[in-house]
Structure formats: structure tokens, C-alpha cells
Amino acid sequence: MNERIVKLPFFENLVNLAVLALLAVVCIFPILHILSLSLSSATAAASGRVTLWPVEFTTESYRFVLENPAFLKSFGVSLLRVLVGVPVNMIFTILVAYPLSRTKAEFRGRDFFVWFFLVTVLFSGGLIPWYMVIRQTGLIDSFWALIIPGALPVFNVILLANSFRSIPKELQEAAAMDGAGHWTILVKILLPLSLPVLATVTLFVAVSHWNAWFDGLILMNSPAKYPLQSYLQTIVVNPDPRMLTERDLALLKIISNRTTRAAQIFIAMLPILMVYPFLQRYFTTGIKLGSVKG
């Protein structure tokens, strides 16, 4: 570690620490506030008595949310999306990263394909043509619309290809001498040596699948097929009275809209908070690896 630490004079050091602590509080406060709201009674929430601690503690909002079939359904869609989408993305990423990580001597088409994929990052047809193509391929209102069109995250390909390239050539040459083909080199040598990067990319992909909302919103016709984030978009952010059932309206008299919204928001971010320690451990590595030039 060649980190340089400047010893600040006592008073300046104190100010520095105080400002940083304040920033940290500003970052975490809204999240804690939402958690407290979700665990407070409707009257406490409405009268503005909740700040950082639940007032008149109750889990009624969570019970209401977890008994709501529409919420559970969309939670299930999101879960399935992660379980199916992550392996699909990883397979596509690995299969493209390998050929692109070869030298030009090994793979004459390398430069062409690098540009073939890179162009899609630099230029796109825009929202409407993209939507039309998905409709033409029959994916509208299908679960696969959430998986197939975005199956190849080009940024992750670059990350993984760079990591493959940083693995010593000698190892692969020796294996090739022993008659190993591309598949063997990929599966037996490169993948086992790239586990940290693979873990990083897997986490990134899982988080982005969990967080995606726009595709669900415009590609699904029936709200029953919405993933959780699209469902929340219509319920919490952009409330549409038509989405409320009679049951909801009756129950809303007992528990406030506000505390249930808070509960739904918190449940939706819970998976992210749960994998966060792993995310934090890996993403710094990931960023550094991504910037290694091949």
C-alpha cells in the first residue's frame, strides 16, 4: 500500500471527519427513514412523528403487502428473472469474451467482431425501433422479453475479455501443445483462473436484472406479468387508481398508503442490501480489472 496519509492539524482533521460523517448520514438517512415509516402506525406516519425510529411499532404494513397477491406475483417474476437471466447473460458473456480475448494472430476476425459488438454501444436505433423489433419477434407480453433482448451486456464482455487477456499465455500455449482445443482452454484454464471477475460480473448482472423496470413496464401488457420494479413504478412512484382493487381501498382506510408504500420500497431493496457486502468486496476489484488495457 502506497497510500499517502497526510496528518491534518487537530482542528482541520475534526472538520474533515465531521463533514465526511455528515455525508454518510445524508446517504443512509433516507433509507433508515423509509424503514422506520414502514414499521410505524398509520397515524404516527400521518402526523409526522416518524424520523429515524418507528413510532407505535407495527408490522401491519408488511402483513398487508405480503398478503397482496399482485405484489407477491411481481416479486416472483423478479426472482425468476434473476434466476433465468443471470445464467443466460453469463453464458453469452463468456462465449463472446473468449474469442475477443484472443490475439489477432490466433483469430483473424477479432478486430471485426470487437467493432461489431462495440458499435451497438455507440449507436442505437432508439426506443421506438427497438420496441417494434421486440414486437415483431413476438416477445411482447412474454417473460422472455425481459431476458433475450438484453442477453449480451457488452460492458461485461470487455471486463471479462480483459481479465482473460491478463492470464499468462504460457499456460495456454502449454495446454495447446498437449492438444487442448479452445473449449478446453476456456473451461479448464481461463474460467477457473477468472473466478473473482466472474463473481463480480455475476453480481452486477444479478443486480441489474433485479433493478430493471423500464423493459417490464413497456413490454408487458398485463400488470400481472410485471417484475417487482415495474410494479412499484406503477404503484408507488406513479400511482394509477385503476390498479387499486376494492380490497386495497377497504384496507387503505386502516393502514395508510404511506406506510405500505414504505414497506414495499423496503422489501424491494432488501435483496440488494443483503448482497451488498459481497458487492462492495468485489466491485472495486471489478473496476480496476476493467481498466487494465490488453
Added chain:
Amino acid sequence: MLSRRKFVYEIPLYIMLAPAVVLVLVYAYTPMLGIVMAFQRVLPGKGLFGSPWTGWENFIFVMEMPTILQVVWNTIRIAGLKAVAGVVVPVTVALMLNNVTSRAFKRTVQTIIYVPHFLSWVIVAGILVDILSPSEGVVNRLLGVVGIDPIFFLGDDQVFPWTMVTTDVWKSFGFGTIIYLAALTDIDPTLYEAAVMDGATRGQQTWYITLPGISGTIIMLSTLSLGNILNAGFDQIFNLYSPLVYSTGDIIDTLVYRTGIMNNQYGVATAVGLLKSVVSLLLIGAAYKAAAKWADYRIF
């Protein structure tokens, strides 16, 4: 003969690429062909080439939209402010963190400030709509304690762009500091030792060693963000705006969404999207050139 053996050797590579190539052809390249819709009056069910051609009609329609200039200006203004704040805040925080002696404190702060980056804009919008509400939001309640009148952060068109910039910084500055912290650790520590020998003050050390040491990263990231000047953040604005703030908060992407998806004016929406893509592409090209030039200056 050799070439043929080489091809056989390459076959598995083509097999690996095949599924992705098909996928990208269908879902990335075909939509590029779809930009012909910008020159058509798109009729439902007529397909890509069945609709009547209308030349530049859609573009003229766009140019004559009463709000178009305002929307372009809103986009550039919000994106520009975000770009500036997106450099200044992370650099400052990284410099401050670099001065912290306690590892535990440093790590705790880092752990907390990275969190918002991983939440979706839907979730963040859900939180913001609640805490920024003028009637019951906790932010206005706390402002009330110090005697400030409630601010309608999301409904006042004079405040809205600043709310967008601030909340964008809130969500992303932590993540941005990682890059600058990494750049800071790459600075040769002997430079500081030499400076101390020569009697440099801490201010001078920051000005003559630290900032030049990370200026390469700063210049590169700011130049590249130029390519994003027409992206003011669809996810954020779409989830937080309302007709109340269209005058300052409506951006190109939200306009495309409303014209295309909600009003079914596919041709017009595609035309706007195409204009945006072309300008962005030119800007990205220029930005990369500029970044390369600056980087060269820095290296040699």
C-alpha cells in the same frame, strides 16, 4: 494449406460467437434499420417498409414543436450541471477520505456512501417522493425546524432541475469516489517526501502533487461525459417529473417516450431519437479524440 488449417483451428471461435451475433443482429442492428421510420408516416400493421414515405415531414414537425427548443435546453442544462457536480463532488470527497488516518472510519464512510448507487431509480424515486413531499415529507419537516418554509422540490419548476442534480449526486458520488481514490493511490509517495524536504505546505502539496496526479483521470472522465450531454437521465426524470415541471424538467428522452409510446407517433419519436443519436455519436467521437489528445499530452 496453412490457411485452411488455421480456419479449422478458428471454427470453435465462430461457434462461440454465433448465438451472440444472431442476437445482436436482431436486437441491436435491426432497430438501426428501423430508423427509416423517421422518414415514414408509420401505420400500425404495415411493417417497416409498408408505410408511406414522407421525406423530412417528421423532422419538420419536430422543429415546429413549440417546446422542442426548451426541451433540448433542459436536457443540456440538467446533463451539464450533473457532469460538473459529478466531477467536483467525488474528487473533493476522495481528497477528504485520503486525509483520514483511521482505517475503520474511512471504511465505514465508504461502505455507506456506495449504497445508493445500487438502488434502482424506481426505489430512489419512491423514497424521494415520500421524503421530499411539501406536506408530510421529513426533509421539509426538518427544514421547518430551522425556520425554512416548505419547498416543493418535485413540483416547483424553478427547483426541479436542482433537485435532479442534487439527487443524482446523492445516488452516484460515492461510486465516483472509488475511481479517484484509486488514482490517488497511484501517486508516487516519494514526490511528497521530496516536497516535505523542500518545505512545501500541505496546500502546496495538494496543488502541485495531488491534483496534477489525478488530473489525467479528471480530464478523461469529464471529456467522456461530454458524449452524454444529451442524456440527462431518463430513469431519474421519468420517475420524478410531472406536468407541473415540464417547462424545466422535460428532456429529450421523456419527450420521445411520450410521443412514441403514449401517443403512438412512431415516426416523430423515431425522428427525435435519430437526431439525438447522431448528435451524441458526433460528440462521443469528438470527446474520444479530445481525451486521447489530452492523455497524450499527459503521458509525453
